[in-house]
Amino acid sequence: MFLARSLFKMSGHNPLLRLEQRAAEADQLIEYLKQQVLLLKEKATVQASVREEKKLMVENAKLKNDIEELKKQLLEKEKRRGVLEVAMPSSGASVECVSKPTAPKPSGPSAAASPAAAVQSPPPKDDNKKKKPEKKGGEKAEKKQAAPSQDEAKVDVSRLDMRVGRIITAEKHPDADSLYVEQVDVGEAAPRTVVSGLVKHIPLDQMQNRMAVLMCNLKPAKMRGVVSQAMVMCASSPDKVEILDPPSGSVPGDRVSFQGFPGEPDKELNPKKKVWEQVQPDLRTDDQCIATYKGSAFEVAGKGVCKAQTMSNSGIK
Numbered sequence: 001m002f003l004a005r006s007l008f009k010m011s012g013h014n015p016l017l018r019l020e021q022r023a024a025e026a027d028q029l030i031e032y033l034k035q036q037v038l039l040l041k042e043k044a045t046v047q048a049s050v051r052e053e054k055k056l057m058v059e060n061a062k063l064k065n066d067i068e069e070l071k072k073q074l075l076e077k078e079k080r081r082g083v084l085e086v087a088m089p090s091s092g093a094s095v096e097c098v099s100k101p102t103a104p105k106p107s108g109p110s111a112a113a114s115p116a117a118a119v120q121s122p123p124p125k126d127d128n129k130k131k132k133p134e135k136k137g138g139e140k141a142e143k144k145q146a147a148p149s150q151d152e153a154k155v156d157v158s159r160l161d162m163r164v165g166r167i168i169t170a171e172k173h174p175d176a177d178s179l180y181v182e183q184v185d186v187g188e189a190a191p192r193t194v195v196s197g198l199v200k201h202i203p204l205d206q207m208q209n210r211m212a213v214l215m216c217n218l219k220p221a222k223m224r225g226v227v228s229q230a231m232v233m234c235a236s237s238p239d240k241v242e243i244l245d246p247p248s249g250s251v252p253g254d255r256v257s258f259q260g261f262p263g264e265p266d267k268e269l270n271p272k273k274k275v276w277e278q279v280q281p282d283l284r285t286d287d288q289c290i291a292t293y294k295g296s297a298f299e300v301a302g303k304g305v306c307k308a309q310t311m312s313n314s315g316i317k
Contacts, residue, residue, distance in 0.1 A: 155278050157293040158263035161217035162233070162256035163187065164246040164300060170207035172199065176224040180207060184230060186216055187253015195228035201241035213244040213256060213291070213298065213306050217268050218276065235285050235308035235316055242311050244291050247304025256306060258296040283316035291316055 165186040173179035178199045183191045194214070198207070213233040220229050235242045246254070269275050282294045289308045291298040298306035308314065 155275055156261050157258050157279050158261045159266050159269070159275050160215055160279060161265035162298065163214055163216050164250040164252055164254040164256065165212050165214040166252045167207055167210050167212055170204060172204070173224055173226065179223065181226055182207065184214060185252040186214055186230065192229040193227060194230045194232060195223040195226050196232045198241060202243065211246050211250065213246055217266055219268055219271055233316060235311040235314045237311065237314050240311060242308045244298070244306045244308055244316070246306050247300050249303045250300050254300045256298050256300060258293050259299065260296050261293065280317055285312050285314050285316065287312050
């Protein structure tokens with residue numbers, strides 16, 4: 001009887017022990033898995049940081065290469081600029097070194113002192129002429145020697161950009177009683193604003209929608225706060241002014257030319273060169289009221305000449 005009871009107790013305790021053992025094993029397994037997860041996370045973080053480091057290293061290498069290329073380009077440009085700047089003075093110096101050892105005074109304590117004496121001695125007139133372009137810079141001297149600029153070209157009426165234009169509208173200047181402000185079509189995409197001192201000579205209604213001759217390459221100038229971009233050409237005397245009329249059939253943008261004076265006009269007249277001031281005294285109407293320059297008529301090719309209405313033998317400005 002006692003043996004049966006003990007067997008029964010043993011048989012009853014075994015499942016509990018097994019459950020406890022399994023629970024303990026499960027706890028251990030869970031802890032192990034947790035440790036593995038942590039290790040995997042750390043490993044992933046390390047791998048990610050390694051990838052970022054590799055990317056950064058590659059980018060740094062690229063940046064270094066770019067910097068080296070830029071340095072090379074900068075050095076090449078500096079060398080080129082240095083050669084251009086030094087070219088003229090070095091050639092001048094070489095000419096002086098060749099010419100000055102022929103001086104009759106060889107005296108001097110050392111070889112180093114002789115060039116100093118040559119530099120201190122007053123140069124002849126020819127050397128002064130050679131040194132003038134050096135003061136202005138090698139590049140400027142080369143450009144001037146290569147070809148004469150338009151500013152240095154012959155001064156005549158061909159330098160003026162004379163065109164046919166149509167005064168679309170005109171109104172009195174808001175701040176000047178003697179000035180008109182006009183919108184003028186000269187054959188461009190947009191009309192130009194022109195300020196003219198014609199209030200005392202031409203009624204406002206005669207300024208509307210009329211053809212005229214304009215000089216279009218004066219430097220724009222502000223007149224009482226309004227920028228004027230061209231000049232209406234007029235026969236003028238102290239008592240009277242008349243706008244020059246282009247020939248019938250002319251259209252805005254037609255070029256006004258002068259026989260015997262070929263050439264293209266300046267893009268914009270340089271006020272310092274006084275081209276307009278030199279040409280203007282020779283602009284006059286003849287005895288038939290035809291506008292001329294030194295006897296050559298203001299002409300629109302294939303259409304005729306420009307004239308004043310009644311003013312003969314008068315200046316034009």
